[in-house]
Amino acid sequence: MDYQSDQAVAILRRTPATLTALLRGLPEGWTKSTAGADTWSAYDVMGHLLHGEETDWIPRARIILEEGVAHPFDSFDRTAMFEKYQRYSLDQLLAAFEQARVQSLATLDEWRLTPEQLALKGTHPALGTVTLSQLLATWVVHDLNHIGQVVEVMAHQYADAVGPWRAYLAILTRPILTE
């Protein structure tokens, strides 16, 4: 599919409720466990999503709209959440993410982006020239990627408990999502 704002927002506004339905109140055995070195727990992912909401998507879109290619985006610190939100509970992260997302989508809605604006270009520090529509499409896929990462790391907690069924459960046997 081509990027289309209504369809993108349909996903973006569902992500907080989806993660809340999945995670709120779950025992910490599910939410605080990783699947080994360099993997993130569900709790870690929520911090990463909140940090992205505060520093990545709307701020980068604003740079494209206001300054274009002349102002490269700041690098996004993928692991900032480990310090930044270390005192947050999972419930606090879920609530803060929901709040931040509402705010982000209100800004996006106010902009009423035209096809011409969606084609505007910016400069990614590593990837080079990108467009606003690519940024917004990436926001959507990034949400879906991290929902996938959450269910995957939780599934791995039962990697042994499933016994011989492991052979049928691709989520346990392929390389895990790590970012």
Add this chain to the structure above:
Amino acid sequence: MDYQSDQAVAILRRTPATLTALLRGLPEGWTKSTAGADTWSAYDVMGHLLHGEETDWIPRARIILEEGVAHPFDSFDRTAMFEKYQRYSLDQLLAAFEQARVQSLATLDEWRLTPEQLALKGTHPALGTVTLSQLLATWVVHDLNHIGQVVEVMAHQYADAVGPWRAYLAILTRPILTE
């Protein structure tokens, strides 16, 4: 983690609400699209989950509890949903799945399974001897696997729209979940 009924049920009872939060009311461009031959749409996955609820988990658990290894499970038809629910809308599948899951968990709760019962054995038609706790752990991971599959097939609809960011989105570049 070892299988533990309370922790397993904590996931199992959240799955319908999670999928409803993610999928209800989404444009069909997201929910009815596959990612190529032999892949399932979100709609297809919901049919598969409903069929499993009706024919797989609780029925197999009952066979273990009542008949043990002497009665091999029926094979589970992974693609039965393509015919069985072809007249269902996505909203109908979501509602039927939620209803069926409530029923399944009520049955599980009534059983009040003891550690001795969780160690009881059954015969899987392909995998051989399995235990009741392995079956129930698999039910949990199967839910998580299919939530992962739903977000993955939806993410693939934007595989081109993200442009150069594709390189950073593992959900788009690794082999897709197909079952």
